[in-house]
Structures are given as structure tokens and as C-alpha cells.
Amino acid sequence: MVQALITFSLKNRMLILLLAVLLFAWGIYSVKRNPIDAIPDLSENQVIVFTEWMGRSPQLIEDQITFPLVSNLQGIPKIKNIRGTSMFGMSFVYIVFEDDVDIYWARTRVLERLNYAQRLLPQGITPSLGPDGTGIGHVFWYHLDAPRLNLGEQRALQDWYIKFALQTVPGVAEVASFGGFEKQYQIVIDPIKLQYYKVSLMDVMKRVQSNNNDVGGRKFEMSDMAYVIRGLGYIKNKDDIENIAVAQYNGIPVRIKDLGSVQMGGDLRLGIFDQNGEGEVVGGIVVMRYGENADNVINSVKEKIKELEKGLPEGVTLKASYDRSGLIEAAIETVKGKLIEEIIVVSLVVLVFLFHWRSALSIILQIPLTIAASFILLNAFGMSSNLMSLTGIALAIGVIVDNGIIMSENSYRQLSEWQNSDNPEKFN
Incomplete structure (x- = not known):
């Protein structure tokens, strides 16, 4: 031969x-x-279902969220294994598929089953799918160099400008924000005043939610002009929250400021983003989409960052914390x-x-x-x-x-x- x-x-x-x-x-x-990466992708072919129910204990999360999801997702075809993890305020369910299963076919099947499983969860709880990335999808980390901005302002800039722009880069599945403080209005209620005015904490929550909303009306025509009537009710500052009426006491409105105080603060943090031991910074993690070329994605992200820096406030720049393209x-x-x-x-x-x-x-x-x-x-x-x-x-x-x-x-x-x-x- x-x-x-x-x-x-x-x-x-x-x-x-x-x-x-x-x-x-x-x-x-x-x-x-051929896709180029530094290390081989040995992660499992899996889809992650994430559910958030803040303030609840791990045992309650396990009983009312993790267990119903795991038991109802088992009927999906070509599943190899299902693992569930419950922690304070969060639930993670990992659905591992066979190696030859297309990842986007798997995500579609999981979404179909979640439409039914969601009816078994507590009211107002909606599970969501994790990004279509892998265990080695963290290809690029960056942080903000902004000496004139505090950590809250840096986090707001990251969440409402930089993150959205980088998510438009082809091949990017998600941009996860890290560090800083997420601004929020915090209402500090005095329990003695609640008891005095005979108001429950649930009443306060419902009143704040119902008063933070725009309502639509009708339109009327006058002198060949059409006017749209609407009610503007979105909260714009903490004074709007303080003046929300919760109940009435002897004919006098009881407002939020009569029950406690309103302040601007940061959300609860589970960690910080430290840069080489020199101090805390704000940044993001770019997660690459499944099956993409890591080198091309990183180069596209760098080009996008150059465009973004033109629109950043004076003195603010983006610096790479981890760049896999070097390897x-x-x-x-x-x-x-x-x-x-x-x-x-x-x-x-x-x-x-x-x-x-x-x-x-x-x-x-x-x-x-x-x-x-x-x-x-x-x-x-x-x-x-x-x-x-x-x-x-x-x-x-x-x-x-x-x-x-x-x-x-x-x-x-x-x-x-x-x-x-x-x-x-x-x-x-």
C-alpha cells in the first residue's frame, strides 16, 4: 500500500x-x-439559574426556591447532573448537560421549564439565567482611575455608562461591576414611633412603593391641540420620600419624616476591589461569550475603552487590572x-x-x-x-x-x- x-x-x-x-x-x-485562548476550556457544559430573595436565610432559600427549581428542572432532556446551592439571599442552580449539547439549545430548554417552575416560587420572585460564558470566560478586568470622584460616584459611572457600552462589544456576554458603593435611599424607621402612630412596617413599604410611580391619564383636545394628561410621581430626592404620607393620626397626615429619617447611603457589600494594596477602586470584569475568540474579544474591548475615555469626566481613565491577551x-x-x-x-x-x-x-x-x-x-x-x-x-x-x-x-x-x-x- x-x-x-x-x-x-x-x-x-x-x-x-x-x-x-x-x-x-x-x-x-x-x-x-480557530479561536485563540491562553488556557483550554475544561469547564462543564452547564447553564446557571440565579434567583435573588434578599434578606432570607439559606434554609428558607433552600426550601422555597432551590428545592422547587431543582425538582422541576430534572425533566429537561440530555441532562447529566443538577446541583443547587443556597446562601443568604441568593440561590444558584447548576444544570450540567451532556458534552455534545449545544449551549444555546440548552438555555432555551431551561427557559421553557422555568416558565412553569416560577409558579411554584414565592410571589414576586423571578429566576434568571446566568451569562452564556464558561469558567474561564473572565478574560479582561479593568478599574477606574478617578482621584476626583468618590467610590459612590465611580460605581454610578461604571453601572450607568461604562458597563452598558462594553456590553455592546461583539463576543461579550456580561460585564460584572465590582467595588465601590451602590447608591440608595435608606429609610431609618423608629419602632417606637411606629407603635405610637399605630403603623406597621409593611404599610411604610407599600406607601413608598405606590408613591414612586408615574400614572397615565387621557388626552383632550382644545383649540386644535391635543394635550396628554399624566401624573408625575417618581421620587427625585430624599425630600420627596420624607413627605410621603403613610397614614393619618387624629386627622393629621403621618409622613415618613414623622416616623424616622431618610438618608443617602450605600448598599450592603460582601467584599471590596483592592488595587495592589494601594486602596479600594471600582472596576468591572468582562465575561467572554461561549466559543468566542478570546484574543479578538480582548482587542475589541480595548478599542471600545479608548472610545469611552473620550466621554468620561475630566481626570477619569480606565486601566487594565488583568489582561489575558499578554499570555x-x-x-x-x-x-x-x-x-x-x-x-x-x-x-x-x-x-x-x-x-x-x-x-x-x-x-x-x-x-x-x-x-x-x-x-x-x-x-x-x-x-x-x-x-x-x-x-x-x-x-x-x-x-x-x-x-x-x-x-x-x-x-x-x-x-x-x-x-x-x-x-x-x-x-x-
Whole structure:
């Protein structure tokens, strides 16, 4: 079989060269399409369901949210495992699918089942899906350098301007905010005054919610003009909250400021974002979408940040805290360096031992052709270019070179014996 293949190749040299050129071109195309990352994605094929019910204990979260969700999501096809985690105010359900399941098909199936499971949850609780990223999707971290703004103002700038802009970058699944203070109105109620005015805390909550709303009316026409009537009721400052009437006591309205005080403050924090031990900062984490090219996503995020900095307040800049592109570029440069080293060493070895430049050229051409063909197989099996796969290719270069040198040396020896033999026919 091998002899027949060699004979066919020698008799059809132009055809074999054409096939080699086509294979190399296909390999170059595969190199450009192959996703590039620093580390291989070994995470499970999973969908995360997140539910928030602030202020509730882990046991209550487990009984009323986690258990109903886990028990009703088990009927989804092609599920490998379901894991649930309950903590203070939050529930996480991890639905692990089979490895060959498309992630977006899986997310659609989970959403269909959540429409039914939500009826079993407490009123007003809505579970949501986590971002369509993986365990290694945190490809870029950044923080704000804003010495003139406090942590609350920095967090507001991050949440209402920077985050929304970066989420429009192709390949970005989510931008998670970190650090600082989330501004909120805080109502501090005096329980003694509640008892004195005979008002419950639930009454205060309902009144604040109902008074923070715009209402629509009708329209009327007058003098060929149409006027829209509406009631503006959204809260704009803490004075609006203080003047909300909760109840009446002996015909006198009882307002929020009669029951306590209203102040601006920050939401409860579970951690901080510290920059090299120099102090607390505000920043964000860019999560890459499933199956995207990490290098392209990071470069697109950097370009978007340059555009955003033009609209930031004076003195505010964005700085990278973690950038995986450096590791990716280092891995690529390592493979390129090894490839050049292999070509130089092979050329020297063949020229020194055989003194034949055509033999050296035939071996050197095998290296880029084989590497290009390797990327065709990487795309076929859905594997990315990472440290593991690129290291394997770099190690395989040595095997390719060894085979080429052995075959060239053997062919050279056979031809030499054929030329110096008295009976050349025995070599046919």
C-alpha cells in the first residue's frame, strides 16, 4: 500500500503539489478561524439559574426556591447532573448537560421549564439565567482611575455608562461591576414611633412603593391641540420620600419624616476591589461569550475603552487590572520561535550531513504544511489554540523533523547504492 502510494505520488508530481498547496491554503484559513485562548476550556457544559430573595436565610432559600427549581428542572432532556446551592439571599442552580449539547439549545430548554417552575416560587420572585460564558470566560478586568470622584460616584459611572457600552462589544456576554458603593435611599424607621402612630412596617413599604410611580391619564383636545394628561410621581430626592404620607393620626397626615429619617447611603457589600494594596477602586470584569475568540474579544474591548475615555469626566481613565491577551501572545510567540528554531536546525543538520539543499528544502516545507493541517483538525474537533494545544504542536514539530531527516537520509542512501551498484535492477 505504501509503495503504491509513493509510486502514484512520483508519477503525479504536479497533482501532489497542487493538493499540498490547497491543503496549506485550507490550513491558513483554519488558523485565522480557530479561536485563540491562553488556557483550554475544561469547564462543564452547564447553564446557571440565579434567583435573588434578599434578606432570607439559606434554609428558607433552600426550601422555597432551590428545592422547587431543582425538582422541576430534572425533566429537561440530555441532562447529566443538577446541583443547587443556597446562601443568604441568593440561590444558584447548576444544570450540567451532556458534552455534545449545544449551549444555546440548552438555555432555551431551561427557559421553557422555568416558565412553569416560577409558579411554584414565592410571589414576586423571578429566576434568571446566568451569562452564556464558561469558567474561564473572565478574560479582561479593568478599574477606574478617578482621584476626583468618590467610590459612590465611580460605581454610578461604571453601572450607568461604562458597563452598558462594553456590553455592546461583539463576543461579550456580561460585564460584572465590582467595588465601590451602590447608591440608595435608606429609610431609618423608629419602632417606637411606629407603635405610637399605630403603623406597621409593611404599610411604610407599600406607601413608598405606590408613591414612586408615574400614572397615565387621557388626552383632550382644545383649540386644535391635543394635550396628554399624566401624573408625575417618581421620587427625585430624599425630600420627596420624607413627605410621603403613610397614614393619618387624629386627622393629621403621618409622613415618613414623622416616623424616622431618610438618608443617602450605600448598599450592603460582601467584599471590596483592592488595587495592589494601594486602596479600594471600582472596576468591572468582562465575561467572554461561549466559543468566542478570546484574543479578538480582548482587542475589541480595548478599542471600545479608548472610545469611552473620550466621554468620561475630566481626570477619569480606565486601566487594565488583568489582561489575558499578554499570555495568549506569549504562547503564540513561543510557538513561532520554536518553529523558526526547528527550521534553522533542520537546515543545518541536512546540509552538514547530506550536503544537499533540495533535501533540506523538502524537510523544511513539511513543517508549515503539517502545522497548517493540524489547525484543520483543531477546528474539526472544536478545539481552540491554547497553551496545551500549541505546546503539543511545538513538541510534534520534533517528530515531524525526525521523520523527514530519516526518510531523506534513507532515500539518499538508496539512491547512492543504486548509482554505485553493478546490478541496478535489484533496486526496482
